[in-house]
């Protein structure tokens with residue numbers, strides 16, 4: 394199948410060809426036609442499948458064909474969990490929309506709001522936003538969403554996981570009821586299905602990969618290793634394997650910093666990326682990783698969301714995630730858009746329960762390989778070690794919001810936010 398057969402306009406086809414894409418990915422083949430027909434879509438697609446183009450291309454087409462109002466109200470709203478993902482989506486919109494007369498911008502927290510507000514004042518057709526900053530600006534009366542025609546919830550599972558359910562519900566209240574809704578999620582928990590039922594209207598369901606399974610192009614391996622030898626092992630893998638670009642996941646920000654320092658001491662160009670790093674440091678680390686001046690990027694799960702790094706050859710789980718769905722997200726960073734990749738998990742005995750949960754979720758046993766000199770003590774405890782955040786967060790069912798009567802009648806305000814609602818619920822990451 395070619396992009397021509399999907400019914401996209403010449404302006405979009407020109408931009409796609411400039412990007413070098415020749416064939417639409419499966420998720421694009423399945424999602425673009427129903428979106429162009431104006432239908433609601435519920436898509437199961439993990440990162441790396443080309444899902445962003447799957448919704449941005451048809452949105453650009455619909456909006457470019459629609460009526461142009463001189464004051465340019467926001468007609469498409471894309472909600473996404475993290476700033477990196479938001480910035481990446483905007484970058485894609487700008488590229489795909491290069492030959493169209495549409496304006497787009499992004500808003501997210503952690504940076505000065507003034508430039509964002511100035512952009513909004515000029516009139517914007519497509520807004521990409523993280524829920525927190527959107528609500529802040531709405532509460533200040535700086536944003537109007539009553540002309541939104543298309544709503545996208547991207548990485549909806551992650552938004553729920555980060556505790557954004559209440560924010561999403563508040564945003565829904567100020568959107569016009571008649572609109573097209575698109576929801577993308579890598580995993581489909583009961584909570585996601587419930588959210589979808591509340592927002593989507595007779596959605597067309599499309600799937601790029603089977604539910605909760607990992608991409609076939611990824612070779613997955615588990616190295617059982619003594620906990621205290623993990624740092625030594627990851628350094629050995631990088632140096633002896635002469636790896637040039639490796640994304641390493643840790644469970645905590647502190648763990649990411651510590652490992653980065655050890656790597657730098659061992660002569661590996663490395664940087665950490667996590668919620669405590671300012672936007673400038675995150676952008677710089679990502680740029681260095683992409684241009685090859687950094688060999689290793691050490692990331693927590695939240696920070697890694699939305700990183701667009703094509704053809705990433707290696708992903709290492711320095712620690713297994715305590716939320717099994719995170720494993721699927723993590724390894725989705727490799728084997729992207731058809732390329733082969735390798736995902737290695739360093740597994741210490743205290744992570745036995747995490748490995749069991751991951752294998753249950755993906756429905757397969759991960760192959761184990763011992764590396765001589767690094768094997769764990771066979772008598773080591775298999776109890777999880779408390780690491781600032783315990784297992785209680787693993788099944789992170791979003792809190793059920795209290796009925797918010799203060800907002801019911803108002804179409805212009807989201808009402809007060811609870812102080813605990815910030816962009817990074819898993820504050821340890």
Ligand code: AMP
Pocket residue numbers: 413414415416417418421439440441442443444445446701702703729730
């Ligand atoms: P995504 O899943 O949206 O994060 O996209 C993953 C990567 O695939 C990005 O680097 C895109 O630029 C790239 N991509 C998206 N669609 C295509 C396509 N049809 N052909 C080749 N690469 C693509």
